[in-house]
Amino acid sequence: MKSKRTSLQDIADVVGMTKMTVSRYLKNPQLVAPSSRIQIENALNNMGYIPNRAPNILSKGKSYAIGVLFPSISNHVFDEVLRGIESVTEPAGYQIMIAHYAYSPQLEEKRIASLLSFHVDGLILSESVHTQNTLRMIAGSGVPVTEIMDTRKPPIQQAVGFDNEEAAKQMTERMLSKGYQNITYIGAKGDVRDLARQQGYEIAVKKVGREPIIFRSPEITSMRLGSEILHNILAIRPKIDAAICTNDDVAIGMLLSCKKKGIRVPDDIAITGMHGHEMGQLTSPALATVITPRFKIGQVTAQQLIARINGATNSETHIDLGFEIYEGESM
């Protein structure tokens, strides 16, 4: 257990050759004599050799690793994004290193520093706001970076996602067209996308001459949060007849709590979410939501990033993959 890791030299010693021959065997067995091949193969199998990437990272400056930063791993929005990323990185031979930062730019900075210190070849970020230091490090590292989910803000280098403001605006308009009079926006610990959605909502309600009604919690989104917010809303604003939530988690929390309290959805209150998680289709009523192209965001992002790692320079700075309004049964 205490033994140190098997190195190429250890293998070479056992078979009585130099590590160079063993190295060749590893890259291309054709290059070594058949008799040597067998010996090396045996030694390799017995000794549990694991290649060490550090020397290569050092001499070539390439790690074949991509750093992926998510605000939180319990935010199910990113499950599909990750699958999309891996659908590209896996066949391309890149390893991804996932980290999360609890929606904090300071923690994001720390994570990025850490990922860069491992010499990742590229970064996928889920945020469009960063600390000064983060920006400096990214510039100094020279690695390509893609920011995902939103396409509004000018990105560091490239953004892949959809227009959150427009999505919320269209959803609000749809709700208005259904006759809801007092629609409220439910926000949570605000990343920029949440605020963009709120803005879309505000634009839509103001356009029809109404005052926005905002509920905003400093907590991270969760179903429990949605449930708590519902209680508050009822206590403070009994005449609200519809709620557009920053995401499906919050919306489902509200919806389940309504059912628990005997409040009818959508008759007493309409509820809509954002992202189109499968879970929203299991509730009754099925949740109205904005279906976002999460898998595709991951996929396109990884393709773009790998292309740029390999020298592509003609990439678009904004790639908007659109969205789709789904009415479900909750509005």
Added chain:
Amino acid sequence: MKSKRTSLQDIADVVGMTKMTVSRYLKNPQLVAPSSRIQIENALNNMGYIPNRAPNILSKGKSYAIGVLFPSISNHVFDEVLRGIESVTEPAGYQIMIAHYAYSPQLEEKRIASLLSFHVDGLILSESVHTQNTLRMIAGSGVPVTEIMDTRKPPIQQAVGFDNEEAAKQMTERMLSKGYQNITYIGAKGDVRDLARQQGYEIAVKKVGREPIIFRSPEITSMRLGSEILHNILAIRPKIDAAICTNDDVAIGMLLSCKKKGIRVPDDIAITGMHGHEMGQLTSPALATVITPRFKIGQVTAQQLIARINGATNSETHIDLGFEIYEGESM
């Protein structure tokens, strides 16, 4: 953008000293002359220097990184475990590298190889079954490994978790004591823990002279899966009056579908889950479940692992952190 990463030498060149002086400044500014300090500090700030861990990994064989393998990042069971892990690794200065393997031992092997090739100092695995190759690599690497979640099987080195078989057995007994006559076990794509739970269920029902009734899907657990399974069960076995599910996701999927179909829980069918996710407390009825110490599992695992990385040898091979039956309202 195409510029290569800033190195210590680059900084040294700018300030007209050797990289050694800059290196000293980074570790302990006291060691360099105040006049030099200022120059170095300025250069550092302007050039966005990121320390490169590769040389240290190479020369010291230590990366201050811990590899964490989860079967799937969309399995919410592991959210809390991760939080527990990070509550220890963060203050201790260890970076964690998360990877997932879709419940496949082959993929797990690939991921472990990759993590080890980055020279992680320790590994946290979520599975107790591994390929031959995996075991050989782990032995060859000499890194400490802890397997989490279950404490039944003999671990590679150390296991931290609870007794899945006993948990399911006790839950089944509780259900039997409430008078349910035809309890079925709902399993999914079976990791060993799922099978252990099934076994606990079987032991309990056989003890009272009944035949086990098993529904097992080859799919990964999800709420949607629970929903589908409910439909099948009703088609095939209308007289089942209770279901013990392999986890909360499946149980909630079943529960929501029951409500959608007008089946009363627990009057028509009782449903119980496993793990105690907060979501289960938002449904009505609140889900009966086994509350498992997930945060603590992560915490204890990380403590143990770091101790062993630093040479501790007196660790227990099995650490059982227990569980708690919660009746909720669904049984």
Added chain:
DNA sequence: TTGAAAGCGCTAACAG
């Protein structure tokens, strides 16, 4: 207070 040399494990480039 600063510098110079050596070495971590591997591979590219160049012999032989």
Added chain:
DNA sequence: CTGTTAGCGCTTTCAA
């Protein structure tokens, strides 16, 4: 077909 040499970026050790 196989060996030798050098070097990636940093820190440890020794010297000045």
